[in-house]
Amino acid sequence: MRANQQQIEPAESSATKISRQSQLLSAQLQSIRERLYEPEAAKTLKTFTSREVATLLGIAESTLRQMSLDGESAIPDRQDNGRRIYTLSQVNQIREHLARKRPSEALEFFPRRRDGEKLQVITVANFKGGSAKTTTTVHLAHYLAIQGLRVLAIDLDPQASLSAMFGYQPEFDVDENETVYAAIRYDDRRRPVQEVIRKTYFAGIDLIPANLELMEYEHETPQAIAEGYGRGDGIFFRRLSAVISEVEADYDVVLIDAPPQLGYLTLGALCAATALLITIHPAMIDVASMNQFLAMMSDLMGVIEERGGTLSHDFIRYVITRHNPNDGPQVNVVTLLRSLFKEDVLAPAVVETTAIASAGLEKKSLYELSRGSVGRDTLSRALESADSVNREILLHIKDVWGR
Template sequence: MTEEAAISDKELDPNSTRGKIARFSSLLSQQIKNNWQQNYPPESRKHLRSFSSSEVSDLIGIAPATLRQMSLDNEGPQPARSDGNRRMYTLDQINELRSFLAEKRPGQSLQFDPRRRKDDGMQIVAISNFKGGCAKTTTALHLAQFLALQGLRVLAIDLDTQASLTEMLGVQPVLEVGDNETVFGVLRYDDERRPLPEVIRPTYFAGLDLVPGQSELQYFDYETPAAIISNKYVGDEYFIRRLATALRSVEDRYDVVVIDAPPQLSYLTLNAVFAATGLIIPVQSAMIDVASMNQFLYMMDEMLEQMAHFGAPVDHEFMRFLLTRHIPHDVPQVNIAAMLRSLFGESVLTAAVVETTAITNAGLENKTLYELEKGSVGRDTYNRAIESVNAANTEIFQEILKVWGRS
């Protein structure tokens, strides 16, 4: 701490606004640390549940009887047995089964092993919008896990200073993400800049890696205006190209990158939009959310015009709107959804993610729908929720496959 800072802190009036904020921040930070250490001690980490034979059959696309016979014939990985003597597979074993079947049935190899081939470009999907509460992070999280469940190699990048995606993927930002361990360390303009692979960490979810977020991400927005004025950073080092440039260093490791962009039009958001090959804009079918999205689109249009003017044009393989937190029997929401579909046509995904207590209850356990054990929520509630999430994610997956020339 500098002498000036020490004097400033010493003279800080505890009853002033700044004094109260400093005290509240310190108290809350300590309580969050205590809660995390109590609920998730170092020896207790998040683990992904195992999957039943019926779930595996659905994921891989083979009949349950075929899967059972493979187990009896000792073909492929051998599952564990549950207390009820049911066959249970880990996600690693499911991916082993995919590889086994792709080799055994070469004519169906793309069905069993959908990972990108040599000439397929790595897909970068940015999830972005202004409005808080539009399920942006929930969308990014479920999409990343869904794609990993399909057998793809996925990298999730958390660009939000709130770092909710990071926490949901089993990393506590306050305790476990140090300085220079986010994408800020990769994008910064000084000698402490790091290669992207150095800040990537594996998660408990097989096939899904993470670049975590935390509050230091804000520094990129503080430093970028001075970098722009300096005219030192051009070409691939230009402020808008820095994330795209970094991602080229991991093209051989991943099939898809999912970016959870900040809830504002920041320099980080612009980096995400520029790097992306696909853009998903989640929006709740309420007029206040649609009005906010309109501002997002208007400001984005102006920024893209400026970027093109300075030699950094942006185009995407696909851009889609996703209706989230949708209540199918709410007449105003239905009308707004119909309005968006009439205005934007096929740019609105057919599936809408329904408003459901299943996602809320899963979040209370620091889990997603894909991680919930059966029986954690009511069967009908869970089925409605997972069907809507799967339908939306399947549409996005199909967009990726189209880019790869598979449909």
């Protein structure tokens, strides 16, 4: 054997290689984050101009100005140029003030649910990637909060994209037993759901974040069923609904970003829901995938009902996302869906736009973008599209409330 013959290194196993690459990427992401944000920095919500606030409240800008001069309700800050700016918390204070001052219009100014009106739990679902499930959830959450509603967003997806949109990076900001898994797990480490709810920078929105530990629920549930967790609120498909009921009084709407597969977590989200939003990108391959999703969901719902589960939703709507109205095949798909599902397809669609892509890169929704970040016309068209979709969903919520 030659002395200078190189010793052959043992091949790196796939598990070791993937683990090493994960650690490299995680360290790089943290480095990028520290360069972009100061160590203690947190996301903040933009302020609103007098004109924007007046439009939101449906009052004249002169009325808002006079309220400020008279010292009524919230007093805005002033920019160097003298313009008044309001935080969303201040906008909500003005809503409350106007609701008291004009009781006949109270529900228009301050649309929070009243006694006797049912908490709306909306699950956003699909297991096809690219259907804009998380984007739909975060835009709806932001829109509802801007309208004055109290929203609890539950990230049920172990990939935690929704959490990241609210400024929480799962591997750094969400520790063990700090997801909804902590409230629905089967052992003695279970925690009250109130302990895992976090306030966010966005006034009116609280969040239960996610990370990979949610997968533990998928692994543990079969064993739990075998051990007798099969009755009452203890059964897997009622556990999420039970913990939501513990904080029912604190919110008007709960939004659940479901995982992209039909596991135990998704089934729990379907059973907890009072309404379903199914996102769909109007391409034939996506529609075919959604068809499989619907068939599997139907079968599993049947099994749940046989086990005593009740699946009754106030509304089920399909949300057309990333729609290009100038794309002939997409238009044909949308026409097909509307002919089959009628009014169950939301009338407006979310158009495909660079504004949403640009916002996503900054982990923001369209409602957080400043006017200078993308072209004014581009942002206006994108906001008009998102507003139309979210406004129709809010109308469905109000209809359930008997408004």
